[in-house]
Amino acid sequence: MKKNIEIEEAFKIFESSVKDIGIEKISISKGLGYILAEDIFSPINQPPFSKSAMDGVTLNSKNLKENFKFTIKSTIYAGDNCSISLGSNEIHRIMTGAKLPPDCDIVIPQEYCSFQGREVVIQKYGKKGDNICFLGEDFQRGELLLKKGEKLDYISLALLSSIGVTEIQVYKKIKIALIITGDEISNPWESLKEGKIFDSNGMLLTQRLKELGYEVDIFEYLEDSTLKVSQRLKELASKVDVIITTGGVSVGEKDIFHEAIDLAGGEKIFWRVNLKPGTPALFSLIDSCPVLSLSGNPFAACVTFEILGRTLLGFLQKDSLLPLKRNSGALLSDFSKGGDKRRFVRGKFCNGKIEIPDGLHSSYALGSMRGCNVLVEIPSGSNGVKSGDEVVIWEL
Structure with a gap:
């Protein structure tokens, strides 16, 4: 077991100690917060066709005529697929989002037009290409949109939806166990007895993890019993991907985690890190399951979780955004x-x-x-x- 190591060495140990959590395929509707396990290339152009950016009229720019009454040939709405050709004196009325007919290359906003029944006079001209969203101008077919390892947020999920990709390969969400130890600790939902203190570490860590997009799957209070703690650690190591504990890691008579890890058949990797508060942080492996044991003092637990815990979880989940x-x-x-x-x-x-x-x-x-x-x-x-x-x- 290494002792009195630097924070950066602890990070390297975490990276080399974590196991592969596996990959699963899920619907994009459930993808928020997951880490993408594949590159995503667009199967289509976006937009998939050139379309109008405005309500107005459209024609071929070479047919523009000053103070000329054009005849409206048709009205094109979003969702229509108009292939009607225009004569030199004809024009289409077109709505925002509608597909541009193949012979049209300009959209003139309706506020620049004077409509008289089926006729229209263009009062202000533009140039070829005005007010058009062109095929593939956002991104093109075959373009890399999302990289393996990206954390899926609402924008990336909307992108996937916009290209018709509804299932994706992601890294499985890690299962987390949180154990709060200490004979002096009282559950805040129970009455406080003399000599006891209400627990804050449980709320601190469960809610901080939730803020970061992670859920605690198993949360328990354990008394300062070496045998009970060791037995529970052994059981949990086969059920979750990581165990976080608070309390019992220093050198007092009730600091039982060193012996408990040994009894559980675990391997202590490092103890004591060059940071304060939280120096006596202990990192172990039980049947390849990482166990990070933090100080029981609330601010010390907070500091060591933020610096060490988030980095460990980041490596486990392949979440590069999680470490501070x-x-x-x-x-x-x-x-x-x-x-x-x-x-x-x-x-x-x-x-x-x-x-x-x-x-x-x-x-x-x-x-x-x-x-x-x-x-x-x-x-x-x-x-x-x-x-x-x-x-x-x-x-x-």
Whole structure:
């Protein structure tokens, strides 16, 4: 087991440890949030024919005549397939979205026309090609529209619908188990007993995962029993793709996860990461199922999930958008806490500036996290940072 590793080394370990989750074919109506497992090439041109972009009239531009009364040959609506040829003195009335007849190359908006029964005088001319959506101008048949590995959103699904592709190959959604441990933890739906605290980690992680487009399939509270935890981990490893736990990973008498992993027949891959809060994060494999064990302190659990958990899940799901993105900004105030580890503090980032909120910056405290949208990285070995300093931020 590796100890005291850098965050970036943990990322590499995650990437090399995850297994293939498999591929399935689904309807595009169920595709939102899935990761595409194939390249998609358009089978058609878009638009599939040249069409009118306006309500108006259409003709061949070479027949345009000033102050001339054209005879309306027909009216073409969206969905019609008109192949009626025009004489030099004739014109079609045409509606938005209607297919352009083969001999027409201009659409003149109806507000530039004077209609008198079946006759029309064009009052303002344009040029060939005006107000036409041309065949294939959005994209062409055979063009690569969506790449393998893209996360499907409403636009990509609308694109698929627009080309008549109704089933797609995607990576299966990962199954996630979340285990909250600690004899001091009380379910918030139960009455609070003396010496106990209401759980916040369960709500924090289930709802954060839901915000990110992921569901927790199994959620349980377990007491600090090495035997019970080890048995449940062993059972869950065969049912889900990843297990996330909170509590029991430090060095206290009730920090049972090291022994529980061993009893479950697991392999501990690393323990302790150069970040604070959340240093004692533990990563293990039980029958090839990844187990990420986080600190039980709520803000520490939040930090380690955002930095480590999201990256692990990103590799598992092949979701390149899930891991946090790094940026930089200038501090608006001093922050005096440094130390020998990379410290992460809550912050609010806007227009290149970072505000570190007042309030408690403890590993258990969530109150001052409200409204924050970044984690501010304070470099290891520093004595804190000053107003105006440029620092790295991890965007939540």
